[in-house]
Amino acid sequence: MLATIYLSEDNPYFAIDDYGALYSKDMSTLYKVPPQNSEYIIPRTVTTIIEYALFGMQHLSALNIPNTVTSIGTRLIMYSKIPLITNEKGINLTQLSFLGYSQIKNFTVPKSVQVLKDSCFWRCYNMLSIDFEEGSELEIIESSAFGYCNFQQIIIPAPCKEIRKSAFNYQQKLKNISLPATIQKLYPDTFLNCQNIQYISLDDQCENYSLIDNVILQSADGLQTIYIVSTITSITITASMKTIGNSVLQGCDNLTTITVDPNNKYFSASNGILYDLKKTKSIAAVGGIVKAVVADSVTMIGPSCFAGCQKMPSITLGSKVVSIEFQAFTNAKKITTITFPATLKYIRGSAFYYATILRTVRFLGDSLETIGTLAFQGTRLSSITFGSNLKLIEHDSFNGIPLTSLTFHPDCPMQKIRYNTSYQTKLTKVSIPRAVKVIEYYAFYNIKSLVTIEFQGPANITEIQRNVFSNANITTLSLLNTLTSLSNLAFFGCTYLETLIFEEGMMLDSLGQSCFRECLNLVRVQLPSSISDLSPTTFIGCTKLQSIDIPSDNANYSSEQGIVYSKSGDRLIICPAGLSSATIKKTILVIGSNAFYGCSLLETITFEPGCRLETMEEGTFGGCTALVRVDLPTSLQVV
Template sequence: MQDKPLSIKKQRKLPLARRLLPFILAAAFPAALLFLFFLPAGAGADEFQATPGAVVAPEPAAPAGENLTGVFYDNGSFLKYKAGAAGITIVACDQAATRINIPDYIEGKPVTNIAREAFSGCRELTEIRLPGTLRTIGYAAFAGCKSLTGIDLPEGLEQVGEHAFWYCDSLREVKIPASLKDFNLNTFTGKGDIRFAVAENNPVYTCRDGVIYTKDGKTLVRAGIIGSDSFAVPDSVTEISTGAFFHHPLTSITLGPNVKTIGPEAFSSCLQLEEVNLNEGLKNIGDKAFQGCLRLDGIIFNEGLKSIGANAFEGTAALKEIVLPAGLASLGQSAFKGSGLEKADLAKSGLETLPYGTFWDCVRLQDITLGDRIRVIEDSAFRNCTFREITLPAQLRQLKTSFTGCAELESITFPYSLKSMGSGVFAECTALEAVYFEGNMPHRGDGFGTSVPNGVWTRENDSFSGLPLAVAKKLKIYVLTGARGWGDSFKDFADGSGATSRIPFVYPVEYYTLEEEAEQDNPRLILHAPESFAHLETGSTAEALGVIRAGLPAEAGPILWSSSDPSVAAVDDSGRVTALQMGVSTITASLVYKGTLYTGEAEVNAIGLESPLDWSVQRDGTVIINGFREGISEQEMTELEIPRSLGGYTVGAIRSHAFAKNPSIRSVRIPGTVQTIGNNAFYYCALLREVILEEGIRDIGVNAFAGTGLRELVVPQSVTRIQDAAFADCQELQSATIKSGNLEYPLGIGVFRDGQNLKEVTLAEGITATGGYTFAGCTSLESITLPSTLQALNMYDFSGCSNLKTVELQGYLLRQETGIAENYNPFAALNIDFVRGIDNKHIKFDYRESKDLVILHPDDGNDWGGLFNNAVRTGVRIPGGGIRLDGFIPLTSHSDTGGKSYQPVINEINYGTFPVPVQNRTAAIAETAQSSTEASGEKDEDNTAKETAKAATVFEVVRKTVEENPWLSVAAGGMILAVILLGGAGRFRRNRNDQ
């Protein structure tokens, strides 16, 4: 059968397809070559071959437009770096890179630093070669490199930042050089499966049998692979360092005879640990030392143990019983929280305070003995415990929110000594039926005595608030006949607190007498002191002390009275006390019954009227100054000197607003016994010119001296906290010195804000961070030197400092945030930095217009310029006091040195390893200067500059590729020739067919 002839239209399409075929083939050929060339390096390689400057990554991404000095490229992968005065800092790499070789030199400069978080989160990174020129590794530099198996730290390395290798789960080998002398080995997290090696000539550390010790053998620093489930600490060891066995798989540990201290987290998360043998000489167990040791089923504390740290045995689910020794004087918060304890004996211990959360969530605890030394039980001490009854210490004075969530507690008896109870003591105690009080009514909750609009005296934060209403209706409260303060009714709010749950309720109160309870196993004398005992004025006599013979017959006696200090207070045979002079004395009643001596005590505070101050005794037994007493003349207020003690009590605090807006105070001296100066204590005392703060003060509150007339300030080194605006708006303050006892602490917000005459500031070592607006509005401030401990500045710290000329840094800002929102970032990459807000006529964020301000930094080789906006000039001091500007800021004819000895250095812009023609370099420098000038707010031009930079980068990649691979030029020429020949052949054939 004959084929059907093609239509004219199809006949025309056929030669068109045939004509296109050569061109398609010609295009496919170079595309295939390019694909093979740009195939990611190492994709088919069996071994990693490190070449200088190479970064191998399977899926490279173009680097973002950060303010970098340069970028290394290798087959499309990149390694980002910055150049400083003394060396190169590596700042980032391709997140998908698998193997990395960092060369010793880049652009002729040694690679000396790896920046904080430079390789953080590189999950695919398995191998890395560090340069021999390396000196520092920054904070969390390799954190989260989960595939990294080993690290050989080079000789010459001097410092490794905290958490540098955290969560490197595959890390198995670490070599520590001799040059690393001060090293926190807990920069590694692991499960005891790291094999450590230490250079023999390391002067600080040594490694024996997989365990690192200090050279003298006294400190066990870190345990790696030890090849056994059990371990005996050598006799030479006196201290087990922080995290030494963290997450280690050992099951048994025996301490050597000379171990004195177990450091924080030393055995934390040892999930297999079952047995711990403590030595007799052990003195201290650190915070979280055995936290999370789920299988630890028993521990015997030695009698010489002095302290147990916070959370030390938290989560030890198998631990059943503890006996705290007589020598124990300090117990940290939540020490046994969430443990499996069934029995706890504290009777012998020297503890006077049961700390916060001690037995929180100990749901099996049924048998507990507290003894009689404990006087304070802190918040949540027994939270969520399930015991039904508990005997409280006979000398207990203060109880906080201690029994919240004890859902099985049925009854409880409070001793006569109890003076204060916190709010919601029994919240969620759903089984509570009866509460017994042996003494006068204590201070009940933070809202005690508060009146509400309905006229009912209520206590929405009362000790009994938080009880379900059904429980509250059945609860009975028993108080002693003759006890003071209870009254005829007991109004409260059950079922929570606050405006939406105020339920007026009267608890049934029943009175009883202890002497009627002949069956009591604890006969004793109980003294009820009159309220006047708290402040008994000199020369006055109080009413007689009340005596209750609990469990003792009426005929037992006679009662004998005595005073611990008869010169302060005398007591007669009837128990009446007379105050003779200022001080504190203990009044004791005693009797002998059946050969046994029984005693009861009460404390009297004798006060005088000599002090012009109004004061009161706090729960901790120290005095708080409330202000001046009524009727004090202005003359008496002029020179205020806070005494070290009042009424025999140490003065420990100044209450908030105590002297606020007092128009008469000219000077004040505050002794070192005062721990806290309250918020607004001297707020806007406008005539206050002189303040002397003695060593010992620890906390200066919000606005404590704001708005005063201070002219000079010296903050003692004992201070550990300066809160917001503490010295703000002190218009006459000219000089401020903040000392430090090497205790690290941050400054609050706006500490010296609007101090318009502040010219000289000295911040001692110890300050770690600022709170923002620290010196905002200090228009007279010309220079400031910041301590080496400073790790971060904050937003607007120098806003409005229109005469500021130098900010001198002594140390590297290790914790300076660089990736947060611009409005809060003091070193943002655009036009917002920590000098933002300075008078725009003075600083325009343009080096050509910034006439004075220079950020000075140590000349240590670190990449300081990387922290700052290019519009801010940086430099170092040179011999003779002059300033050498850093090279990355170009010098132009518009620059004004302000008469200073500046020595600018002009460095050409560095594009990595690409040889840039001179004309291109000049254009690039001009472009960078122009973009810095216009950086404030001109987004369109900024975006254009970024796009131009990206295009230039792509061009440079292509050009570099061709330069390094000349055969590509030949191949490209061949492809072009093939296209021409194939196209010509097609045309020739078509013409022939047409003929």
């Protein structure tokens, strides 16, 4: 972290004040305040503060912004611990966008602000109150402006015309909200995942929205339902209603009954679930639903349909369901088991995200093609088996869950395993389907229970990206000759790996940096003839490695007594980290960078008589902690 900024006194472009903060030469623009400062005052010369200027400040207890400031960049105090920010009276800011990811506890929006920008107060978890200066000119609150804040009430000032989608997303503690007569545009998702609002106040003069029985906020024409307060127990969808916001019904834990006016042309309902008119799509379940049975005519479980249904331990899907849409069961915290019909093809992103006690899923058929991003993250799934039609599993689908068994059909058409797919699960075996060509970064990272990796033949694997199998506990690894790219740190920290085999006929031309770093039990490795680019860091920290063997037909490298040289024999490339002694041949002119790096057991270095060594590049003996003395040859010219 930046501690001190130094600047020559004659610098023509920048200036530094007594607090060590960096400015433009005329002190009108603030660029950076050192994060360790416990004291700081913004000078009145400043008109512009750039983004991140006070990033990460841990010790400043308060900050006052002078009324000379007219422009402030985004995320001004991101990851700072400043609890209090005040604005000098008369400040002229028209937009506010800079307080996201901060630890402020309360804030008063200056009267000049017309727009609260997207994510303005995003994830300000400690913010307990928000006020608006008298005479506020606020017109628009953009998406996610107050996402994940924790204040319980808010009074929107009278000039405000529009509050956009997800403006209060996941405001779980918001209980009271007051809306002015000037409101012209709300959205069905404005209060997405705000499940605890108990009281809504709407100015009687508002022409665009109405409040029915003090519990249902809807458009004046009745076509849109924006929010239903959480205390309601039953509801009837009126004849004119056309749309209803995601999570509006699901957030009402006491709501157990829903009916639809027979004259409504858009909706139908039964057993606590709202559907489209023809019952082909389930739209939303009531928050108090306990046993959910989806109509057999349904082909789509709609977005957020059962999201946040906290009382539902049981769900039965109809036999015709083809897709489960985005966040359909997110935070459905009572469901433990679900059976998917034979018709199911698509499980969309976050479909079961943090359904925290979901342990068992079962597929009745073989039709599933796609699993979306974060689909099962936060669940308790221990095993899952896929059929022969699987084409895609998106990134982070099983990230961090206690999954011990992930079974693919060997003939499924999936060509890529996306990044973080099974990051830090508890798998013991990974069997890669035949069609897979690429395994993306961190796909199986840090699975310390993983002891077996196999590729179903005939395999098509061409690329294994960085950190894919880092920290696995495999003992044997056989890499297939279809492989053309093995990236940095791919098998880093596989401390139990004893046997590494490169299949005959391999076309792999390079090994990524630190690819097999700290594979502590490797003793001997034979590299393929195709290798043309070998990093000295490839086997760093392999403290038992005695020999790296290069086939005689390799065009670029050779090896002798386990040490790797250039083919011409005048450059030493890598010394295995398990050697206790090494001899530098007299033909060597250059010892390459990091050639002996991490050889912690190396005690002696001997140079052959007549040695012609001229150059030792950087890092040559770094980490050689047992090497006490090296008598360098007189031929050495460059170090």
